[in-house]
Each structure stands twice: as structure tokens, then as C-alpha cells.
Amino acid sequence: MTAARGRPSLTERRRQETRQEIAEAAAVLFSEQGYDATTVEDIASAAGISLRTFYRYCAAKEDALTPLLTSSVGRLVETLATLPADEPLTSAVQAAFGAPASVQQLADMERARRLIRVMGSVPAIRMRWLAAGRDMQDQLLAVLAARTGASPDSLEVRLMATALLDAINVALEYWARQDEPEDLVQLTRRALDYLRIDEL
Structure with missing residues (x-):
């Protein structure tokens, strides 16, 4: 059966679901027992898949969180x-x-904080985090250009995208390191206010 225009096929949706299940299993294990103590076998078992299936979706352990x-x-x-x-x-x-879909992975706030600390301290995962941030920056250009009326390729829009993402990442890492964490949304607002992001 052909997928509707703009909609992934059933096979692709199943692949996306499997990737997401692997990522969620890895996130729980990394946050609870640490990156080094977690094996690929652990992740595959927690996700309910075979080791062969894991490697079909992830080249290495550090790729598990990418989705x-x-x-x-x-x-x-x-x-x-x-x-x-x-x-x-x-x-x-x-x-x-504040949108429900955006905070779904933060339902367990302490686990989320531990996971962010892992992401920031393991070089291989941090590289993938930075790559995801670059991907976000590219996706943001068109959205920010529409808001400002400027070209997506303009220096101003690119600076705005970079400043926005850096502020969010710094707020996340700061929140994850705090012994008594402040509200993440308020921390993000403080970071954006400090940069005067609305005036860029």
C-alpha cells in the first residue's frame, strides 16, 4: 500500500518506532547505571530486540540516543x-x-537530569548532541526567517538560530548540574532574556 503524500509508509513508521524504543531503553539505562556500565546487550534486552536488530539500527552504543x-x-x-x-x-x-510533546522525556525529571549529564560527559554522545544541534539550527533557519522577514541565509538569521540553541543548551546543562534544580522553563527564559534574543 502506498503511503499518503508527505506521510511515511507503514514500514518506515515501524522502523521509527523501533529506533525510538531503542533510544528510550538506552536513555533509562544510561541515566540509571551510567554509560560505561551499560552494554549493547543491555540495551537490546531492555528494548525487547535481538542484538542483530540493534546493530541494524545503530552502528554503535553511542548512536542509540540519536532519535x-x-x-x-x-x-x-x-x-x-x-x-x-x-x-x-x-x-x-x-x-x-511547555508543549506536552516537548516535555514527554522529562516526565521523570531526575532521570532526565542524569541523562543530560551523561550526554555532556561522554565525548562520543556529546558529538552526536552537537550534530543534532546543528541539524536543529538548519531547520530553524526557515522558521526564524519567516518570523523576521529576512532571508534564511542571512547573517542575522544564522546568528539568531545559533544564539537561541546555545542559550537552550546552556540552560539544560546548568539545570542538570544543579543540586536543587530550578524550573527548566524559567531557566531557559532567563538565558534568552540575558541574551536579549527578542532584540536580535
Whole structure:
């Protein structure tokens, strides 16, 4: 059966679901027992798949989290794209962070904080996190250009995308390191206010 225009086929949706299940299993294990103590066998078992299936989707252990990183990219961009262009960017980002789909992985806040610490401390995963951020930056260009009326290739739009993502990443890492964490949405707002992101 042919997939509807713009919609992934049933086979592709199943692949995406499997990738997501692997990522979620890895996220739990990495946050609870650490990256080094978690084996590929552990992840495959927790995801309910064979080791052969794991390697069909992930070349290595550090690739397991990639779907979580890229899905958060898409959700933020999609949320920003649906908000009014004249809404201040700080408010738009806060709305994106407050959307249920965006905070689904943060339901267990302590686990999320541990996972972010792992992502920041394991070089191989950090590289993939940075790559996901670059992908987000590329996706954001068109959304930010539509809000500003500038070209997606303009220096100003590229600077805005970079500043926005850096502020969010710094807020996330700061939140994850705190002994008594502040509200993540408020921390993000503080970071964006400090950069005067709405004036860029």
C-alpha cells in the first residue's frame, strides 16, 4: 500500500518506532547505571530486540540516543512554526518547551537530569548532541526567517538560530548540574532574556 503524500509508509513508521524504543531503553539505562556500565546487550534486552536488530539500527552504543536528540529538534521547530510570527521569540520558545510533546522525556525529571549529564560527559554522545544541534539550527533557519522577514541565509538569521540553541543548551546543562534544580522553563527564559534574543 502506498503511503499518503508527505506521510511515511507503514514500514518506515515501524522502523521509527523501533529506533525510538531503542533510544528510550538506552536513555533509562544510561541515566540509571551510567554509560560505561551499560552494554549493547543491555540495551537490546531492555528494548525487547535481538542484538542483530540493534546493530541494524545503530552502528554503535553511542548512536542509540540519536532519535531522542533529533525528535526534540523536530518538535521545537514544529511548535515554533505554528505560533504567530509577531509573538516574541522568548515567549514562543517557552510555549514550545511547555508543549506536552516537548516535555514527554522529562516526565521523570531526575532521570532526565542524569541523562543530560551523561550526554555532556561522554565525548562520543556529546558529538552526536552537537550534530543534532546543528541539524536543529538548519531547520530553524526557515522558521526564524519567516518570523523576521529576512532571508534564511542571512547573517542575522544564522546568528539568531545559533544564539537561541546555545542559550537552550546552556540552560539544560546548568539545570542538570544543579543540586536543587530550578524550573527548566524559567531557566531557559532567563538565558534568552540575558541574551536579549527578542532584540536580535
